Amino acid sequence: MGKKKAIRTEYLLIGNSAGGIGAAEAIREVDKRNSIKIVSDEPYQAYSRPLISKYLAGERNVDEMLFRPADFYSRNGIDHLLDRKVEHLSLDRRIAQLASGEQIIWKKLLLATGGVPIVPKMKGGDKEGVFTFLALKDAIAINAFIEDDSQAVVIGGGLIGISVTEALMKRKAGVTVVEMKDRVLNTILDETASSIAEEALRQAGVRVVTNQTVAEVTGGDRVDGVVLDNGERIRCDLVVIAIGVLPRIELVSGTDIKVNRGIVVDRCMSTNYPDVYACGDAAEAYDFIYGANRLTPIWPNAYIGGRVAGYNMAGVRAEYRGGTAMNSLNYFGLDIATAGMVVPPDDRHWEVVSQRNNGAYQKIVLNDDLVMGMVFVKDIEKSGMIFSLMKDRVKVTNFRQALLADDFGLAYLPRELWQECLGTVPAGSTSAFGMPAKAEEPISSE
Ligand SMILES: Cc1cc2nc3c(=O)[nH]c(=O)nc-3n(C[C@H](O)[C@H](O)[C@H](O)COP(=O)(O)OP(=O)(O)OC[C@H]3O[C@@H](n4cnc5c(N)ncnc54)[C@H](O)[C@@H]3O)c2cc1C
Numbered sequence: 001m002g003k004k005k006a007i008r009t010e011y012l013l014i015g016n017s018a019g020g021i022g023a024a025e026a027i028r029e030v031d032k033r034n035s036i037k038i039v040s041d042e043p044y045q046a047y048s049r050p051l052i053s054k055y056l057a058g059e060r061n062v063d064e065m066l067f068r069p070a071d072f073y074s075r076n077g078i079d080h081l082l083d084r085k086v087e088h089l090s091l092d093r094r095i096a097q098l099a100s101g102e103q104i105i106w107k108k109l110l111l112a113t114g115g116v117p118i119v120p121k122m123k124g125g126d127k128e129g130v131f132t133f134l135a136l137k138d139a140i141a142i143n144a145f146i147e148d149d150s151q152a153v154v155i156g157g158g159l160i161g162i163s164v165t166e167a168l169m170k171r172k173a174g175v176t177v178v179e180m181k182d183r184v185l186n187t188i189l190d191e192t193a194s195s196i197a198e199e200a201l202r203q204a205g206v207r208v209v210t211n212q213t214v215a216e217v218t219g220g221d222r223v224d225g226v227v228l229d230n231g232e233r234i235r236c237d238l239v240v241i242a243i244g245v246l247p248r249i250e251l252v253s254g255t256d257i258k259v260n261r262g263i264v265v266d267r268c269m270s271t272n273y274p275d276v277y278a279c280g281d282a283a284e285a286y287d288f289i290y291g292a293n294r295l296t297p298i299w300p301n302a303y304i305g306g307r308v309a310g311y312n313m314a315g316v317r318a319e320y321r322g323g324t325a326m327n328s329l330n331y332f333g334l335d336i337a338t339a340g341m342v343v344p345p346d347d348r349h350w351e352v353v354s355q356r357n358n359g360a361y362q363k364i365v366l367n368d369d370l371v372m373g374m375v376f377v378k379d380i381e382k383s384g385m386i387f388s389l390m391k392d393r394v395k396v397t398n399f400r401q402a403l404l405a406d407d408f409g410l411a412y413l414p415r416e417l418w419q420e421c422l423g424t425v426p427a428g429s430t431s432a433f434g435m436p437a438k439a440e441e442p443i444s445s446e
Contacts, residue, residue: 005103006095006102006103006104006105007037007102007103007104007105008035008104008105009035009036009037009079009104009105009106009107010031010034010035010036010106010107010108011023011024011027011034011035011036011037011106011107011108011109011110011313011314012037012039012096012104012106012108012109012110013036013037013038013039013110013112014038014039014040014086014096014109014110014111014112014113014251015038015039015040015110015111015112015113015114015280015282016038016039016040016042016045016046016080016082017040017046017047017049017067017112017114017280017302018046018049018067018112018280018299018300018302018303018306019110019112019114019279019280019281019282019302019303019305019306019309020038020040020046020110020112020306021038021046021067021068021072021303021306022279022302022303022304022305022306022307022309022310023110023112023277023279023306023307023309023310023313024036024038024076024078024310025076025307025310026306026307026308026309026310026311026314026318027310027311027313027314028076028077028078029311030311030314030315030316031314031315032077035077035079036076036077036078036079037078037079037080037081037104038073038078038079038080038081039080039081039084039086039096039098039104040080040081040082040083040084041083041084041085041086042082042083042135042136042137043082043083044062044082044136045066045067045068045070045072045073045080045082046066046067046068046072047062047065047066047067047136048065048066048067048299049134049135049136049299050163050299051064051065052065052133052135052136052138052139053133053139053163053164053166053167054167055136055139055140055143056139056142056143056164056167056168056171057166057167057170057171058170058171059170062136065136081098081102084098084099084100084102085098085099085100086098086099086251087099088251089109089251089252089255091255091256091257091273091276093105094106094107094109094275096109106275107275108275108276108277108313109275109276109277110276110277110278110279110306110309110310110313111251111252111263111271111276111277111278111279111282111283112278112279112280112282112302112306112309113247113248113249113251113280113282114247114248114280114281114282114302115134115245115246115247115248115281115282115297116134116245116246116247116248117132117133117134117241117242117243117244117245117246118241118243118244118245118246119132119241120155120213120241120243122214122215122216122217123215123216123217124216124217124218124219124223125217125241127217127219127220127221127222127223128221128222128223129145129219129222129223129237129238129239130217130223130238130239130241131145131238131239131240131241132240132241132242133160133163133164133240133241133242134160134245139167142164142168142238142240145238146168146171146173146237146238147237148171148172148173149172149173149174150168150171150173150174150237150238151173151174151175151176151235151236151237151238152168152173152174152175152176152236152237152238152239152240153175153176153177153178153214153226153234153236153238153239153240154168154175154176154177154178154239154240154242155178155213155214155239155240155241155242155243156177156178156179156180156241156242156243156244157177157178157179157181157183157184157185157186157208157210158184158185158186158187158188158242158243158244159185159188159327159329160242160244160245161177161179161184161240161242161243162177162184162185162197162201162331163331164240164242165177165201165206166204166331166332168240169204169205169206169332174205174207175206175207176206176207176208176209176234176236177201177206177207177208177209178209178212178213178214178226178228179208179209179210179211179212180211180212180213180243181210181211182210182211183195183198183210184197184198184201184208184210185197185336187325188325188327188338188342189336189338189342189375190342190343190363190375192354192356192361192363192375193336193338193342193361193363193375193377196334196359196361196377196378197331197334197336197377200331200332200333200334201331201332203332204332209228209232212228212229212230212232213228213229214226214227214228214229214239215227215228215229217239218233223236223237223238223239224236224237226239245281245297246261247261247262247263247281247282247283247284247295248281248282249262249263249282252271255273256272256273257271257272257273257276258271258272260284260293261284261295262278262281262282262283262284262295263278263282263283263284264283264284264293265277265278265279265283265284265285265293265305267286267308267319267320267322268308268309268312268317268318268319268320269283269285269305269306269308269309269312269320270309270312275313277309277312277313278309279302279305279306279308279309280297280301280302280305280306281295281297281302283305285301285305285320285322285323286320286321286322286323287322287323287324287325288321288322288323288324288391288393289324289340289341289372289373289390290324290341296323296324296325298323298325298326298327300323300326301323304320304323305320305323308320324339324340324390325338325339325340326338326339326340326387327339328380328383334377334378335376335377335378335379335380336375336376336377336380337374337375337376337380337383337384337387338374338375338376339373339374339383339387339390340365340371340372340373340374340390341365341372341373342363342365342373342374342375343365343373344365344367344372344373349367349368350365350366350367350372351365351366351367351400352364352365352366353366353400353401353403353404354404355404358378358379359378360376360377360378360379361375361376361377361378362374362375362376362377362379362382362404363375363376364386364403364404366396366400369395369396369397369400370390370393370394370395370396371386371389371390371394371396372390373390374386374387374390382404382408385408386403
């Protein structure tokens with residue numbers, strides 16, 4: 001590809017998803033004039049990645065998945081370069097080299113590059129009919145491949161594995177989930193909640209195989225089955241690999257930008273390199289439960305981190321208050337809400353309040369009278385309030401025993417909190433669900 005003339009921009013955002021859009025919106029709030037360019041190697045306008053399972057299930061089309069209206073970019077004077085991959089960054093010269101041959105020179109750079117699926121080395125893993133499930137193109141490819149009564153093996157019983165399983169079942173496929181650990185959803189649920197979720201899967205007709213993984217994919221050019229570690233053969237037409245996602249850090253590997261598991265950022269979402277920021281699944285940002293930087297790859301954290309980065313890029317100081325792993329799901333008709341540490345790391349100083357009735361399960365993990373984690377299954381009505389206590393670091397000393405009581409509500413909370421829940425707080429203080437009235441707002445301009 002021939003070398004083309006370099007284009008200059010004030011703000012270059014790599015990644016056109018939750019993080020990139022969050023940043024673009026925050027920048028435009030404070031800088032209406034200077035140029036913003038968003039580059040994405042996907043060909044679509046920003047869409048909601050969590051909805052790709054709804055697309056596969058036939059419940060949403062692409063237009064119904066858009067994160068922002070079709071005229072978002074033109075209305076905000078944002079130049080979006082789609083289907084273009086950034087191949088290389090020259091940090092000292094501030095140049096991004098695109099696969100198309102174009103070069104972009106930035107003043108401020110955001111890395112909102114998200115994640116890449118983990119694909120294990122596996123005999124037969126390159127056959128037609130083996131998929132990953134991370135992007136809309138994956139859902140489109142599976143959609144074009146399956147037929148009624150297709151048999152699928154999903155490798156991985158985590159969030160992505162279960163979401164693709166539900167979509168495939170809605171498409172009348174038969175599904176076997178193969179999970180390497182001893183229980184499904186093991187990173188976000190405790191043992192009891194996992195067993196309830198597993199039972200819901202079985203009730204829906206999913207076969208769940210735990211403590212196993214796929215050793216080999218069999219067939220000619222096309223998949224016809226898998227062989228598990230224990231030698232069992234399962235006939236299938238397609239295999240979906242959903243064993244996890246890693247931060248997409250290829251652009252900064254080997255550069256001066258500090259990377260741990262993800263790109264390391266401070267509370268302003270700034271990397272250690274001048275004028276380079278990062279957010280979302282690619283970054284390791286502050287987790288308020290662990291009190292340290294960690295990967296917390298969920299959509300709201302990416303968006304809020306992007307907004308914080310955007311303000312700082314535009315010269316207005318803002319701080320990320322921190323996020324934590326938090327999920328609210330409904331799979332196979334089962335409501336689940338989970339956040340923070342759902343299993344205490346050791347016995348000392350930890351207290352667990354839990355109850356089970358009528359198939360519902362609720363558990364709150366406390367340390368030093370602070371809520372550090374929660375799991376709600378089936379009856380999740382109070383989970384928002386508990387998450388609020390967790391996020392706001394409210395000491396529950398005086399109402400600890402009442403946390404799971406039927407009548408637990410605003411009246412138990414300290415006055416300033418329930419006033420806030422009723423919407424009577426003055427602007428600028430914290431909101432009912434633990435975020436500042438707008439978590440992503442600038443805190444001050446220094
Ligand atoms: C199936 C599925 C279900 C999910 N469900 C939920 C859920 O229910 N709730 C929730 O909170 N989260 C969910 N998530 C996670 C959520 O989607 C992510 O946390 C979120 O998308 C992260 O946003 P991001 O902006 O950091 O990155 P991404 O959304 O991953 O976007 C990064 C973008 O950057 C592009 N890019 C990367 N490198 C380059 C390059 N070199 N050049 C050009 N473009 C590049 C990528 O192609 C991609 O388009 C789900 C994810 C999946 C896959």
